[in-house]
Every structure is written in C-alpha cells, then in structure tokens.
Amino acid sequence: MNTIKNLFTRPHSSPVVFIPHNSLDELAIQRMAYEVDLRFFKINGSSISSEEELFDHLSFELHFPDYFGRNWNALLDCLRDLDSWIPAKGYVLLYKNPKKLMTKSLADFKIFLEIVEEASEFWNSQGVRFLLIVEVNEDLKKLLTD
Numbered sequence: 001m002n003t004i005k006n007l008f009t010r011p012h013s014s015p016v017v018f019i020p021h022n023s024l025d026e027l028a029i030q031r032m033a034y035e036v037d038l039r040f041f042k043i044n045g046s047s048i049s050s051e052e053e054l055f056d057h058l059s060f061e062l063h064f065p066d067y068f069g070r071n072w073n074a075l076l077d078c079l080r081d082l083d084s085w086i087p088a089k090g091y092v093l094l095y096k097n098p099k100k101l102m103t104k105s106l107a108d109f110k111i112f113l114e115i116v117e118e119a120s121e122f123w124n125s126q127g128v129r130f131l132l133i134v135e136v137n138e139d140l141k142k143l144l145t146d
Helices: 002-009 028-037 051-061 073-079 099-104 105-125 138-145
Strands: 018-020 037-046 090-096 129-136
Touching: 018 138, 028 037, 028 051, 028 090, 037 051, 051 073, 051 105, 051 129, 073 105, 099 105, 099 138, 105 129, 105 138, 129 138
Parallel strands: 018 129, 037 090, 090 129
Antiparallel strands: none
C-alpha cells in the first residue's frame, strides 16, 4: 500500500507506471487516490482500437468540454486544462485492458504516453500530481520496448 501511496505523493516520479495485471488492485489504487485527495478516472480499453476511440473514451471519462478537437494537440490542451472543469490537487488515470490499442495501433498508444508525459511535466511545474497507471502483462510491456 505504501508503494501505491508513493506513486501519488512524489510529484517528480515517473508520470506513467506499468503494473502487471496480476498485481493490479484497482480498488486499492482508487482508495489511495481519494485518500491523498487526487481525482481518479478509469479507462477500460477493451473496446479501444484507434486514436478516435481513445479520444471518445478520454473525452467521456474526463468530462472534456464540447470544444475538444479530437486530435493529439487538443488532448494535450485538455489534459493541461483539467482544473478548469475538474479542480483537484492531482489526477490519477487508470488504463485497464490496453491490449487492443497496443496491438492494433502501437504508434497511437506511444503518442498517448508522450502526451501524458507532457501533461505531467506541466502539472509538476504547478505542484500537481498527474499520473497514468497502465495495466499490462509481459507481452504488452515487451511491445513498448521493441
């Protein structure tokens, strides 16, 4: 439990954390996020196979405004501006079941990770934690390092 809490409270630790499927305790992550006063969001990637579907899910789950442009630049803008409609001391996004996007469009998944890292850099400069936790197995983790 302390390991999870460290992820949420150390602002300059990695903005993207990969947790093996068999070690992922979603309820503990959600509880800890609330305990340290961070907003928790979950993306279920089981039906996400393209950047458009990813944009749809993120827009819905993070309550993006109607002007969200459904492209990578607009995603970064909305992630950097989350506190305009969801004020919080920090944000935790849990991405479950990423296999479909990672296997159908690994390039899009990698761009998404880069966008999250950029958004996290911005939030860190404001003293706000922004964290993405990705559920993976060894095969998926290997895709990212190949």
